[in-house]
Amino acid sequence: MFGRNSRSDADAQLAAIGRSQAVIEFAMDGTILTANQNFLKALGYSIDEIKGKKHAMFVPADQRDSAEYKAFWAQLNRGEPQAAEFKRIAKGGREVWIEASYNPVPDNAGKPVKVVKIATDITAKKVRAMTEASKVSAISRAQAVIEFKLDGTVVTANENFCKALGYSLAEIEGKHHSLFVAQSERDGGAYREFWAALNRGEYQAGEFKRIGKGGREVWILASYNPLLDENGKPFGVAKFATDITAEKLKNADLAGQIAAIDKAQAVIEFNMDGTIITANANFLGTLGYSLAEIKGHHHSMFVEPAERDGAAYREFWAALNRGQYQAADTSASARAARRSIFRPPTTRSSISTASRSRS
Incomplete structure (x- = not known):
């Protein structure tokens, strides 16, 4: 039975x-x-x-x-x-x-x-998984990828990441993310909050300065993505990054060049309709205005009345709006004459004298 x-x-x-x-x-x-x-x-x-x-x-x-x-x-x-x-x-x-x-x-x-x-x-589940795996593989071929535990410990990294930072995987596996962070940032409140946010499942993205092997500075454009389990609870972090060091250095060099130009020359910026945005001290000193007196006004305030309504002046701005560079030699006496129209007689006199001495 x-x-x-x-x-x-x-x-x-x-x-x-x-x-x-x-x-x-x-x-x-x-x-x-x-x-x-x-x-x-x-x-x-x-x-x-x-x-x-x-x-x-x-x-x-x-x-x-x-x-x-x-x-x-x-x-x-x-x-x-x-x-x-x-x-x-x-x-x-x-x-x-x-x-x-x-x-x-x-x-x-x-x-x-x-x-x-x-x-x-x-x-259906397998196809979705293979699709996602293919996407991740494609990203991994193009970008630097590294994975962390929630405490910041390195789990693994792809070849692109290791190459960008100058390490082998064996040198970073099991180490903490702070290995890549400047000493002055490691103990800061901002860095602690960075990891606290990731542990809360909050995505982090931006440009970051990181430290490669030997203390070399590396700039990356990166996103830190919390990995979630089926209940939506974070269990790790995947970081996708692009090395922008060369671009960053180029921009820094360009910024340095612009700063040098700003110190040596008169510089003013306009909207495409000719409205004044800002001007440096050299320009203001040359024209005898304060920034408050010109900001928001039109470039035509610096142009003689006979020129303002002329076809040549309209074409000048039309060409700029087409992206065409404009350059000319404006004589000191012409600058002084323009200033004399808009400044008080005492200022006009002193500037005219200065202009004649320069010319």
């Missing part, structure tokens, strides 16, 4: 599994005995199309004669269960991914007599 009850319980459990999962049974040589509706639907066959055929009909052609496939069935014949994700071929050559267990069923003597396979169709 006990044996009959155990068999009845097993059948009931198998029936319950069969209602939600794909189930197929094989003889020990791989011949198909039967399959439930879930399996048939997943693979696109009717039972008559597969019954009596070999399991190999679901296996990619290049795997059917492989040593691994022979070993797979040898293990099942020894009574050893097999479980994994498998790529299978459905009707019409369609690829199907399943998460499955192959379970040898023994007789009373313990000898396997058939195999019951219980499977779940994970094709």
Whole structure:
């Protein structure tokens, strides 16, 4: 009676599994005995199309004669269960991914007599995962990528990252992110808050100065992305970065050149409609104005009335609006004459004298 009850319980459990999962049974040589509706639907066959055929009909052609496939069935014949994700071929050559267990069923003597396979169709999940993996792989080929634990410990990094910072993976794996941060920043409140924000699942992005091997300064444009589990809880951080050191140095050099020009020459900036944005001290000193007196006014305030409404002046601004560089030599006497129109007589006199002495 006990044996009959155990068999009845097993059948009931198998029936319950069969209602939600794909189930197929094989003889020990791989011949198909039967399959439930879930399996048939997943693979696109009717039972008559597969019954009596070999399991190999679901296996990619290049795997059917492989040593691994022979070993797979040898293990099942020894009574050893097999479980994994498998790529299978459905009707019409369609690829199907399943998460499955192959379970040898023994007789009373313990000898396997058939195999019951219980499977779940994970094709959609697998395709999404492969798509995401492809995206990550593409990013990794183009960018520097490094992964951290939530405490800042380096888990791994790709070749681009190691090359940019000048380290090998062995030199940084297991070390803390602060290895790449300037000494003056490591103990600061801003750096602690940076990691606290990541631990809260908050994305961080910007330009960062980092320290490469040997103390070399490296500038990166980077995003730090918290990795979330199925419950939305952070468990790590993936950083994607681009080395912008060369660009940063070029910009710094350009900024230095502009600063040098600003010290030596008169500089003024306009909107494209000719409205004054700002001017440096050299320009203001040359023209005799304060910034407050000219800011927001039009460039034409510096032009003689006879020129303001002329075609040449309109074309001058039209050319600038087309992106065409304009240059000319404005004589000192012309500058003085322009200033004399807009400044009080006492100022005009002193500036005119200065202009004559310069000319």
